[in-house]
Amino acid sequence: MNARLTPGRVLASGERLAAESARLASYGWMRGTSGNLSEVVGRDPLRLAVTASGLDKADLAPSDVAIVDAGGAQVAVEGVHAVRPSAEAGLHARVAAVTGAGAVVHVHALSAVLAGRRWPGGVRVRDVEMLKGIGRAARGDEVVFPVIPSGQDMGEMGDRFEAARDPRVPALLVAGHGLYAWGEDLVRARHVTECVEWLLAYALAVA
């Protein structure tokens, strides 16, 4: 994970980011140009490949990717044309640093915004099989999805995340905003996102 970043590695990451973005966009969770995805491409120092800002997540090209450091600041890679990373890259990097996740997904799923508004102190779900999809037990295991206030300062958002986080919960709701979810790689992060969205829709339906 500390191998030198080459244009080929960056493009390979961009290709994976584009594929998973397109899938999530097809669910209606990335309307406009909302949401962003990232993948850890180096740990020492931390480097993430993150989707470019302001583009349609259904139509990304492999080159629509930027490399950022642990603070979310763009890092130049020789031979790679610079594109502007998402402003939220700093929170992706914090999540990756704190949790050890290999990939982070952020979407504007309506159910996440509705659940975060209804339960600003955290969304509680228990006794449903889909919890196994995020590594928890299907019965007798109450999961509380943390909810933090939204903001534009990613350092502050990262601090809120660390304060609210439960190490056993691979997701974070941002009130009036959307959902973050993560996993060991991009496919796993998408799967966690799908399961969390299902669980939030379930929580809203039975409330």
Place this chain on the structure above:
Amino acid sequence: MNARLTPGRVLASGERLAAESARLASYGWMRGTSGNLSEVVGRDPLRLAVTASGLDKADLAPSDVAIVDAGGAQVAVEGVHAVRPSAEAGLHARVAAVTGAGAVVHVHALSAVLAGRRWPGGVRVRDVEMLKGIGRAARGDEVVFPVIPSGQDMGEMGDRFEAARDPRVPALLVAGHGLYAWGEDLVRARHVTECVEWLLAYALAVA
């Protein structure tokens, strides 16, 4: 923008209109042959390329496009086979003239009709990140989507639009009818449409 309209430029515009129409139709917002899209192809005098009337918006060909003037009247272009423009082209042209937008989208999304019926004096939304997708602030910035009565006279509709319009809001709800949204180009107009529809669904869900 005052270059002479050639068949090639008209077809290129028709191709972009067909692509964005197909995407919006796939969301279920253009049932039957409802809705229409337009793109400004000349400013002095104003000329818009607008989708043909009465066709399936999921299946448009690049040639399913008409050129209209500032009043929505069809303008002949040498070498281009004339197709009937949408009857609503006049309102598209007015929106483009008044706002300076480069493209306008009109869809019959159910959420727009439901929101316009529930809040005939305007749909208020605030404190949600998706507002950034239409150029507004995520917090502390109340957005009011104007709602105007529907009608068949596009000149009158245009006057209602001008009277109701807030220059900071790139969208208009027409009661018992649907949604107009616009942007600097067609992709941006579609993105605005997606964000506004999300915001209206959100407003309905939390009401």
Place this chain on the structure above:
Amino acid sequence: MNARLTPGRVLASGERLAAESARLASYGWMRGTSGNLSEVVGRDPLRLAVTASGLDKADLAPSDVAIVDAGGAQVAVEGVHAVRPSAEAGLHARVAAVTGAGAVVHVHALSAVLAGRRWPGGVRVRDVEMLKGIGRAARGDEVVFPVIPSGQDMGEMGDRFEAARDPRVPALLVAGHGLYAWGEDLVRARHVTECVEWLLAYALAVA
């Protein structure tokens, strides 16, 4: 319309039926093997091409088509392999005979079943632009979609249709069952189906 039925004409009709079936199935309105589509292929005597019974409407081949007469009974065509027509072909034929429609669509859209149950005396809709999609006025024109009880005898169903029908309404709801809609050709019949389904969803949402 009284030209001799050739295998080529039957297959051409089957191809159109397959394409429109696939589109309607993609909306979730033809779950399992439910629903069926037909197209008039002769008027004197009346002949309809109708989708085969018991097949997945998302995956029809052009040869998955049967020819039926005015009573819904199968008619052999030289050179065409016989497939079993839908049991509901008799109601399709009656609709085509009575209304002069060139094509009929029958789907099991949930909104149609819910609306028929809520308003067994007919579903009233007015003052919404989507009514223009079924040939009615956008304002001041109350449309009543007739609802008839369901049954397995297509002759009896046809009588109920004739008794309930409003010549200005190109659709019929069958209680506890689904929706019929029609038009001059298959594409128009699908468009009418889409508009009616939207109108029923709207009626349910504002009730």
Place this chain on the structure above:
Amino acid sequence: MNARLTPGRVLASGERLAAESARLASYGWMRGTSGNLSEVVGRDPLRLAVTASGLDKADLAPSDVAIVDAGGAQVAVEGVHAVRPSAEAGLHARVAAVTGAGAVVHVHALSAVLAGRRWPGGVRVRDVEMLKGIGRAARGDEVVFPVIPSGQDMGEMGDRFEAARDPRVPALLVAGHGLYAWGEDLVRARHVTECVEWLLAYALAVA
């Protein structure tokens, strides 16, 4: 059905499982890596081909298939690379053994979980045409979908299934979990799944 299992037969089964899984995943009923499908490939002794555990059901390859016995235990097939079968394979096998079904589908459709929670004693549906899609009468025939508690022991789950089962109902709801449905082959099992899901959504909507 007692022919020797060859790699070719296993891969052919895996190809069918992949195709039907992809269709069901496209409906949003297999979020994350949830759900699994199986097909009987031998009766004496009972052998099922079942989808591999932990994979995305939208993206299965024909080789993402395992062979299990009547207890759900993996059976090696010469020339076939072993993949881990779903942990729920034992319940699939029990359903196939008890009902004689040729294929079993298990999905995490939200409507199934909501209906099972609302009616833990069984979900009653009657007088709706879609019941014909699961082999029941459209009128005057009350269908009760059995609901059993969830669990991780597939032998115990199988016993609950046998105790709760109505031989005329080709589906089983597992509370807080999801839906099982079956049929003579995979396509039929998918069709039954589609019809049952529609019926559960209907039951919830009219409750």
